[in-house]
Amino acid sequence: MTETEDGIPGSGEPPQFLLRLPGASGVDRARGVLLDEVGTNGSRKFRILAGSPARDREMPSFSKHFSGTAVARETMRNTGVLRPSTRWPGWLELAQDVDCGSPSFAAGVLVGAPRNGWVDWKTEAGAPLSDFMEGVWPGPARAWLVRGSNVAGADLVQKLWLPEERVSLAAPRLRQGIDQGTSKERLRTVVEEDWGTTATYNQKLELVEELHAFLSRMKPGDTVCTLSGGRFYVGEITGPAEQTASDGRSNLRRPVEWRSTGHPYDVLPEEIQRRLSVQHDVVDLTAVQPLIEGLGLSDEELADEAEAIEHDPSGTTPALAARRELELPVPEQHLADKLLVHDVAWLRDIRDLLWDERQLILYGPPGTGKTYTALELAEYLGGGPEQVKLVQFHPSYAYEDFFEGFRPREDPDTREVAFRLTAGPLRELADLASREGNRHIPYFLIIDEINRANLAKVFGELYFLLEYRNKSVRLTYSGDDFALPPNLFVIGTMNTADRSIALVDAAMRRRFAFVELSPRTEPTSGLLRRWLDREGLGTRAADLLDALNSRIEEADFRIGPSYLMKKGAHRQGGLERTWRTKILPLLEEHHYGESFDIEKRYGLEALARSISDGDGESYEPSP
Structure with missing residues (x-):
């Protein structure tokens, strides 16, 4: 830094730049010019003009991280170059022109804190200093x-x-x-x-x-x-x-x-x-x-x-906003009441598992409410449905569908169809979650029927990222370096009647936490009774379902309560119709090829005879 008292060197009048100081209500803006002279390292020098105001205090850590600027500022105060202002009480004022090594150095001297001088020094019209540099890439600082x-x-x-x-x-x-x-x-x-x-x-x-x-x-x-x-x-x-x-x-x-x-x-x-x-x-x-x-x-x-x-x-x-911590709200009793969960502690365990693992699978037989629970929980934890995306896997689902790949697309101008790189649901949600300003917001991807696809084929190199969220990999198609953001959570659902959990490969098991939703354990075992009680429909349907599941030896093929948690199942003839068209076909498929009388073992009449009627009435099928 050199101090001068003479005018601006060179022919012609260079543009003058202004700097607004923080909290400077009623205080003039500082003034300065960019010089043609460069320092020993090649940076353009900047001259602060005499009479410019300066803040009388510094950021506490300024001298630690920006010692060169802090020392220069202190020297100027000690020598009287930067002195208390008579025009603006409580502020400092520059007694003479001062040449600095760069616009940012000059701004730091005046503010007592780090500043990007190429952006903060502006003309009277508001154009930043960087706009006056030739051969410079346009746009904000990077x-x-x-x-x-x-x-x-x-x-x-x-x-x-x-x-x-x-x-x-x-x-x-x-x-x-x-x-x-x-x-x-x-x-x-x-x-x-x-x-x-x-x-x-x-x-x-x-x-x-x-x-x-x-x-x-x-x-x-x-x-x-x-x-x-x-x-x-x-x-x-x-x-x-x-x-x-x-x-x-x-x-x-x-x-x-x-x-x-x-x-x-x-x-x-x-x-x-x-x-x-x-x-x-x-x-x-x-x-x-x-x-x-x-x-x-x-x-x-x-x-x-x-x-x-x-x-x-x-x-x-932006620096302060970026520090906002990612949080998942703790489930309260009203969510347990809505989902008819037996104990809010179960929901809080799920929340803690998601926080620790970032990936979780709800598994169980059909009709146990896996998808419904996943959606409701994700919307609660994420703050609304706009933070939740659902996809369903199937045997032909591939990496190109799930993450990114070349898909046929029509050009809006030429109307020609060509293969273009297209983002899938995971890439779209990951890009949204990693956008600046969104990193403290939780986002959820629900993968329904996750075990119906070839998982190694669908996830590809993403398997690695599920386990190592602080690493990145080079993508197969786009060539981008990609990482899964920490605020992206994945909840899968797995129907154990389609494929047993035992058949899931070890890589999948290691990367996901598994939570069972089964008719043999809570919160599913008492779910139908709680729903019937809330709707005032008695316990007959729950008794029949319990009797049915007691006759099914394999836990993966027991029947969940959601088939009977519909108003239609409790209208005249509804229970018999639901049993005949929804429940018995599942069991027929389970016993396919066996010499087995499905109706005799699992039919409503057979089950009704096996249980005592709490009202003193016996079950009779509807006409």
């Missing part, structure tokens, strides 16, 4: 990971990046004269010609993506991160890309202002760790940018800095 801890065996992070305030990318064969802003199409040609047979087809594709990101998509004001020695370092890009003659390990460079301290990898939020598992030298981390910006800062500091957001009346910041 976040990037650039790996440098093992470049041809050298740790450039400790050797070059942190000491010299840079970030670099190795491109040893890249010709000279490739400028910032080069198109991807141009880079494809250059990589093909310059690397030739020294790189495989896939390596060339990755090179093009990494070079395009470093040269054209990155811009001043973007966040850049790296890993070294088990620590995660964060900085801000402060200038354009440049190509230098070097040993090939760092010939593409950008200036960076690194924060003073790194963060241990083990304490990083799970979402950041998941993105860091992607195996590329340059990775877009914009999806977790709010979490990165909040590293090392307390909730109180973030809440205090939320005052600086002039366009958001909620008084929050």
